[in-house]
Amino acid sequence: MNMPNKINLAHLPTPLEKLKFRNKKFLIKRDDYSGLDFSGNKIRKLEYLLYRAKKRRAEIIFTCGGEQSNHCRATASAAARVGIKTKLFLWGNDSNSSEGNLFLNKMYGAEISFLNKKNYNNVNEIMLEECASLVNKGKMVYVIPEGGSTVLGIWGYISFINELSEQVDLRKINGILSASGSGGTAAGMLVGAALNKLKLNIYAVAVLYSKQELWKKIMFLAEGVIEEYNLNCAIDESNLVIIDGYSREGYKNINNNKLKLIASLAKETGILLDPTYTGKAFAAYHDNFLGIGKGNKVIFLHSGGLFGTFAKRRKYLLNL
Ligand SMILES: Cc1ncc(COP(=O)(O)O)c(C=O)c1O
Numbered sequence: 001m002n003m004p005n006k007i008n009l010a011h012l013p014t015p016l017e018k019l020k021f022r023n024k025k026f027l028i029k030r031d032d033y034s035g036l037d038f039s040g041n042k043i044r045k046l047e048y049l050l051y052r053a054k055k056r057r058a059e060i061i062f063t064c065g066g067e068q069s070n071h072c073r074a075t076a077s078a079a080a081r082v083g084i085k086t087k088l089f090l091w092g093n094d095s096n097s098s099e100g101n102l103f104l105n106k107m108y109g110a111e112i113s114f115l116n117k118k119n120y121n122n123v124n125e126i127m128l129e130e131c132a133s134l135v136n137k138g139k140m141v142y143v144i145p146e147g148g149s150t151v152l153g154i155w156g157y158i159s160f161i162n163e164l165s166e167q168v169d170l171r172k173i174n175g176i177l178s179a180s181g182s183g184g185t186a187a188g189m190l191v192g193a194a195l196n197k198l199k200l201n202i203y204a205v206a207v208l209y210s211k212q213e214l215w216k217k218i219m220f221l222a223e224g225v226i227e228e229y230n231l232n233c234a235i236d237e238s239n240l241v242i243i244d245g246y247s248r249e250g251y252k253n254i255n256n257n258k259l260k261l262i263a264s265l266a267k268e269t270g271i272l273l274d275p276t277y278t279g280k281a282f283a284a285y286h287d288n289f290l291g292i293g294k295g296n297k298v299i300f301l302h303s304g305g306l307f308g309t310f311a312k313r314r315k316y317l318l319n320l
Helices: 042-055 070-081 099-107 123-137 155-163 182-197 211-228 257-270 278-288 291-297 313-319
Strands: 014-023 026-030 060-068 084-092 109-116 141-143 175-180 201-206 239-241 300-303
Touching: 026 291, 042 070, 042 141, 042 155, 042 182, 070 084, 070 099, 084 123, 099 201, 123 141, 141 300, 155 182, 175 182, 175 239, 175 278, 182 201, 182 211, 201 211, 201 278, 211 239, 211 278, 211 300, 257 278, 257 313, 278 291
Parallel strands: 026 300, 060 084, 060 141, 084 109, 175 201, 175 300, 201 239
Antiparallel strands: 014 026
16 A cells, blocks of 8 residues: 655554543543644644655645634644744634633744634635745745645544554444544544444544535545545445534534533543534534443544633633
8 A cells, every 4th residue: 555654743552541431431542642732633644744744845834724723733833843834824813812722823933814704714725825925936835724634634544543453453343433623534534444444433523514514525535535545445435424513502612511511521530622622522422322331332532622721711610
């Protein structure tokens, strides 16, 4: 198989732990332990993307996301580590009291351009236009789309399946559930499972896009990587299950019931989830799988995102 190269930045393998919550046991894969500054799921994709950026002698990386984007923060810190500058195109506003990921982006020295929602809808065009103007001046720019979800980036989660299969017999597991934004994590796992001939359901909890949009994004990436790298596998579409309805309050918000669930998991297990992604995914996991008890053969993927907690500090303090 023609696997792309990567730089080693993440602390792998991440642990697979047995956890008990409300008297129910389940397995949790701790990708929140993939590092500190560049923790979470994004670093697995960035290992491949930054290798390519270095190879192309990029001086600056452009990428985009919400103002509390974990992907942008992970890019800013990992790029700093490999000696490349970052420019972030963020949907949101600057503030003097920036918190969480936004604050960290400033610490890592990223240049930031803020866009309103309307302009953010054209963020790819905006990045490419600015990239072209820098390239004309002789600068080398590497553009990473939202969430690092490209056919190259998703190799991070194709190889994740190999890592997980060293930790548990995946033939005895029914599925893996994770939060899904740009869809790359789910797409990578879907392809990884197909390559290993595993009948594994990938449960993608939609936090940003509608069910239909997310489905299309995941399938586009999964089929794209199979075609581009000539992989000897085919996706069984029935293995992709999009779980909808857990982000009705909006991508940047979280409702009080979910905040309470996050707080109760933290109190009972010492494990913290974030308000944008993993808190919503865990609410879906709780409703759909945790109650099954002993027969629960679905792994919960903790994909990180903890710095986002600090941006919601006031909401937590008011509602708990
Ligand atoms: C903590 C966390 N979990 C899950 C996701 C979703 O991953 P993907 O964009 O690959 O669907 C993200 C994306 O930003 C994230 O930051």
